[in-house]
Amino acid sequence: MDWLQVIVLAVVQGFTEFLPVSSSAHLILVPALTTWEDQGLAFDVALHMGSLLAVIAYFRREIFAMLQSSFAALKGKAVDRDARLALGVALATLPVCVIGLLLHDVVKDNMRSTLIIGVALIGFGLLLGYADWGHKGSRDEYQLRWRDIALIGLAQALALIPGTSRSGITITAALMLGMSREAAARFSFLLSIPVIVLAGGMEAITLGRQAAPVDWLTLLSGTALAGISAYLCIHLFLAFIKRLGMQPFVIYRIVLGVWLLWLFYG
Structure with missing residues (x-):
């Protein structure tokens, strides 16, 4: 890989991992709009490690x-709100x-089409818009009920559909x-930690079975750039939504989804 590819992929991964806009949609756009070859599994693992370090640091x-x-x-001590939150993240x-x-295997072999990604971007974007428009709640993460945690966990499983966005x-x-x-x-963001660990672990196991040479400079550079990008993304996103809400991301998702469908099927 050349350094431009390293920088672009790391920044794209770092920002879209935590924004509600679907990192999978953006990562198929990069090869679609360039002549770059696939970056390889080792670099994917490095980028995920950067995102993981960023959210842990933040x-x-x-x-x-x-x-x-x-x-x-x-x-044996009393379960306080922090222990309860940790259990909530795990559940x-x-x-x-x-x-x-x-x-x-079903997702990997049958659901990674641009059609599914485009439709998911639009459909789940509209759902995000509805949730932001119609539900002005005030509870924080320490006030979640077990039922709420179960429902959010089930919703997170929908992110297996490419284009949905786990954070979204x-x-x-x-x-x-x-x-x-x-x-x-x-x-x-807290939920992303075990998910990234598990996903990155599965990729690392697959990578360990390969005998390809390792370009440590490229991998470490990708990790660092993805980590810096992800850290900035988390900080800016939390400040941004407090003032403007989710609607800019909803509009962006719809525009991106329509453009993807037009680009590949128009």
């Missing part, structure tokens, strides 16, 4: 509090793990359940 205080309270609860991750394992569908579900925009986004 929410380091919350994560430390969740882990500390969880270990205290295991030793909300179960549906996407189970369904992902069961349907991995979890934020949509959280808004419909009465959470504030900022709290919905924060909970979505």
Whole structure:
């Protein structure tokens, strides 16, 4: 890969991983609009690692509090709000793990078409718009009920459909359940941690079976650029939605979806 490809792919991955606009849609656009060859599994793993490091760094205080309270609860102390949130993140991750394992080959072989991605961008974008327009909640992530956590977890499993956006569908579900925009986004970002770990782990296992040479400079550069981009994305997104809400992203999704359908099927 040349350095322009490294920079573009890392920045695209870093920003779209956490925005409700579907990283899969953007990552098919890059080869569609360029003559670049596939970047390879090793580089994909590196980009996911960058996103993971970014979200851990941004929410380091919350994560430390969740882990500390969880270990205290295991030793018999009272379950406080941080331990409860940690359990909520774990439980909300179960549906996407189970369904992902069961349907991995189906999604990989039959659902990665630009038609599905374009339709999902538009359809789930409209649903995000509806949730943002009609549900002005005020609850934060510490006030989630177990039912809410289960529903958000089931919604996250829909992100297996390319073009849905994991962050988009979890934020949509959280808004419909009465959470504030900022709290919905924060909970979505916390949910991304186990998902990225699991997805990256599966890719790393596959990569470990390959005997291809490793270009460490390219991989480390991609990790760093994706991490910086993702960290900036999280910070800017949380500030942005507080003032303007989700509607700009809804419009962007619809325009992108229509353009994809026109580009490949028009």
